[in-house]
Amino acid sequence: MKLSIESLVSGYGLLDVLHGVSIEIAEGEVVAVIGPNGAGKSTLLRTISGLVAARSGAIRYDGKEIGGFAASEIPRLGLVHVPEARHVFGSLTVEQNLIVGASAAPDAKDRKDAISEVYELFPMLSQKARELAGGLSGGQQQMLAIGRALMARPSMIMLDEPSLGLAPLVVEQMYEALDGLRRTGLTILLVEQDVYMALDFASRAYVLENGTIALAAASDVLRHDDHVRRSYLGI
C-alpha cells in the first residue's frame, strides 16, 4: 500500500471533523474523495500532510507511520500536498516559487533538472519564469502550484479542489497534464468539487459525508449509484 489510513480522527479546537476514516491507496492509483462542503475532505488532506494533528488512528505511507511528523518533513518522504486556493507565493517569481518547492530535495543540480521537467510539462510557466506569481491568472497559478509540488520529486501527490474557480478549458488542460503524470507512475489522491471530472479521472472514489466514509467503490459503480447521482451528479 502506498498510503494507508486507519480509523483516523482529527479536528480543530473542541470539534472533531473526521470521526474514524479508513482509506487505502495502492501505488500508481488515482483515487478521488468526493462529498459535500464541510464533510472534512480538506481536513483529511491536511491531517495526512501534517498541518493538523491526528487525534487517533494511523497514517502509513510506504509502510511507515507518519502520524506524528511535522508538515515540513512529509515532502521529504515523497508525499506532497497542493492545498485548496493554490497558495502560490505572490511576491516571488514563478521560478523562485519552483525553487522553494524543491526545499525538500535541496540538491542544486537536481533542482535545475526538476525545473526543466516542470517547464516541459507546463510550457506556459517557462514563458513567465521571471514574472511575479501574484500576477498570474487562476489557471496559471494552479499549474504553478502543481509544478512547485513536483519539484520535491514526489511519488504521491494530493490535490485539494484543483479545478475550483477555473474555466472549463483550463480545467481540461490541467487534467491532461495530470494524466501525463499518472502515466509516469505518480500516485494521485484527488479531492474534487467537480464530481464528473473526478469520476472520469479517478479509477476509484470515496464518498466522505459528515466525517465518515459513506461509500467506497470503483468510479463506474459510483456513477450509477442512486445516492451519488441524486446528491452529486444532479440527476
Added chain:
Amino acid sequence: MSVELLFQAAVSGFLMGGIYALIALALALVFGVMGVLNFAHGDLLMVGMYGVVLVSASTGLSPFLAGLLIVPAMMAIGWAVFGLLIRPIVGSAPLVQAQLTIGLSFVIQSAAFLWFGADLFNVRTELGASTIHLGAIVVSVPLLIGFVIALVASGLLAWFLSATVWGYRVRATAEDPVMAQLCGVKVQRVQMWVFVGATGSLAVAAGCLMGFYHVTPVVGLQFSVLSLMIVVLGGLGDLRGAMVAALVLGVAEALAGAIFNSASAPAGLYILFGAVLLLRPHGLLGRGATV
C-alpha cells in the same frame, strides 16, 4: 535660519537615516518573517554598542571593525533570545508579545546598569573629527563611513533575499508560513536564523553608531521607538518601504532639530508619524499591512 544650515542638517540627517535603515531593516525582517514586533530591539542594539566599546578599548581597533568582530557574539545572543523568549511568543496576541519584549528591554537595561554603571561610554578614534567639505556643507567622516557600511550591509541583506535560494525560503516563510511548510521549508528553523541574522546585523549597526555616538544604559529606548516608527511608516512587512522611511525620518529629525532647536523637536517627528499614518495607512509605499 539660513538655507545653508537647513541643507547642512538635511545632509547629516540623510546619512543618519542610512544607519537607521539598517537598524529598522532588522526589525522589519523579524516582523515580516515571524510576526513579532520586538520592543527590545533598541536594547539589543545597545548591547552591541557596549560590545563595540569593550572590543575597541581592549584591542584599539576602530569601532567599525569592532562591530564586525562582534557579529558572532551578537548572533549567539540572538539565538539565546530567540529560544528563550521569541519562539514561545510567535503567534501570540500582540499584547502578550509587547509585554514580554518590553520586559526583556527592562532586563537588558538593568543588566547594563549593573555591569557598566550609568556613565556614558564612547570610542575615540583619530577619525573622530575629520570632515569632508562639500561646498559650505561639512560632512562628518565617521558618520559618512557609518552610512556607507550600513548601506553595504543593507544591500547585502537585500541581495540575499532577492537572489539566493535561502532568501527565497525566507520570503516564502514571511508570506505564507503554512504553504512554506508544505514545500518542505523548516519554518521554525528559518525563523530562528532570521532572528539570529537580524541580531547579528545590529552588531554592524552598533559599529557604525559608535563611530560618532555614545552609549548609556538608556539609549536603547530611543532606537526602539525610532525603528518601530520606521517599520510602521514603511508599511509593516515592507522592507523597501522601511528603507525609504528611514531616510525620510533621518532628514525630518535633523530638520526639526535645526528649525525648532528645542526639547520639543522630537514632537515634530511624532506629528509627522501620525499624519503619514492617517494619509497612508498602508505605509509610505502603500504596500504594507495596516497597523
Added chain:
Amino acid sequence: MNKFLQAVIGLAVAIAPLTSSPALAQAEEIVIPAIAAMSGAVAVTGQDAQKGIAVALEHINADGGVAGRPLKIQLYDTQGNPGVVRQVMERLTRLERAPVILGCEISAGTSAAAQFAEQARVPYLNSSAVSAELLERGYKWYFSDQITADTEAATVVEFFEHLMTQGDVVPALLYEDSPRGAGTIERIEALLEARGIEIAASAPYSRSDRNLLPPVKRVQTSGANVVIWAGYTEDVVTGLQAMQQLDFKPYIVGIGGGPGDVRIPQLVDRGFIEDVNLSTVDYFNPDMDRAQRFVKAYEERHGIVPSSYASMCYRGVYTLKAALEKTLESGQELTTENLRAAILEIDIPGDQLISPFSRIKFDEHGRNVGSQNLIAQWKNGGTKKVTVWPPEVAVEEPNPLN
C-alpha cells in the same frame, strides 16, 4: 587637621569596623532617609550621591558618630521621576515618620520634594539642586546648603568680565533647552544685558540631538570667540566633536554637569579640550587641603577623583550631622520642629567644609548665605581640572584669551 589628631583618627579607623567604633556599636543608631535618582536617565547623579554619602558615613562614624551614636543614611531611589519623588516622600513623611530628609535629587525632583515637605511640615535639606526659585516660594521647611543658579550666573559673568580685560570679546550662548540649561542661560543673559554687553548668537538645542553641527555652526558664523555653554555630558561630548569638525575653537565657559564631568578627558580629544580652554563652573575643588581626607578616601574606594555631585552629598551629610548634634546635645528629641530650629541655628565655618564655601548658615528663606562657586579649567594637556577663579581660591591663572 594636625598630625596627632590624624594619627588618632587613623588608629580609630584601623581598629574599628568600617562604619562604627566598638563604643558606637553599643549606642542606638540614628537612621535618616535620603533621596536621589539612582536609576533612569540621570542615574549618574544618584550613583555619585551614594558614593559620597558612603564615605561621609564612614568618616563620621569613625570620628565618633553623632553625639556618640552611629549614623546611618537610608537612600531611596526616585528614578529621576517627580511622580516617584512624591510617592517616596509620602512614604517617608507619613509611614516612616522621618524627622528630617536629606535631598541629593536633581532640580526637577527637588521641586516636588520641597512642596511635599512643606505640606507635611518635615524639614528637607537639599544639597544638590541649584534651583533658586525654590528658595523664593516662602517655604519654611525647605533648606538648601547648595549654591543656586543665581550664584552660578554671577560667577560666570564675573569671569567673563575678567576675559573682557584681555581683549575684544564677542560672546555667544549655547545651551541645552531643558529648564536647567535654559534657566541658567536666561539669568546670564539678563546679567550681561544689564551690563550693556551684546550677545552675538543664542543657540539652544535639544539634548537628545545626535548631531549638533547646526547650532554650533550658527555660533561659529556669528563670529563669537567666547561661548558660554550650559549642557550635560552627552551633548557636550557631541557638541565638542562638532566644534572640532568645524575647526571652531572659541574660549568656552561651561556650566552644568557636562563641561566639568570628570570623565571628559576619556571621552573627548584632550588636545582639543586645551584648544578651547574648556572651563566650567564648579562646585568642588579636589585640590583644596580641607578636601583631602574625602578625596583620598574616595579615590581609594573608586579609583577616580570624586565628582562635584559626590562632594555635595558628602557635605550634605555633614550639614545634617550638625543639625542632629545640635538637637541631641541640648537634650532634645529628634522631632521635625526641633530639627528645623537646629538647622536655622547652624553656623559651620568654611575651613571645616570640603566645599569652597565661606560657611554654612541659613537665612530665614532657607538659603545658605555662605555658598560660593568657583571656576575650574581643564589644564595639564586637558587631563585635570584646576581652580582658576575667583582669585582668592585660584590655584593657577586662567588661560589667556588668545
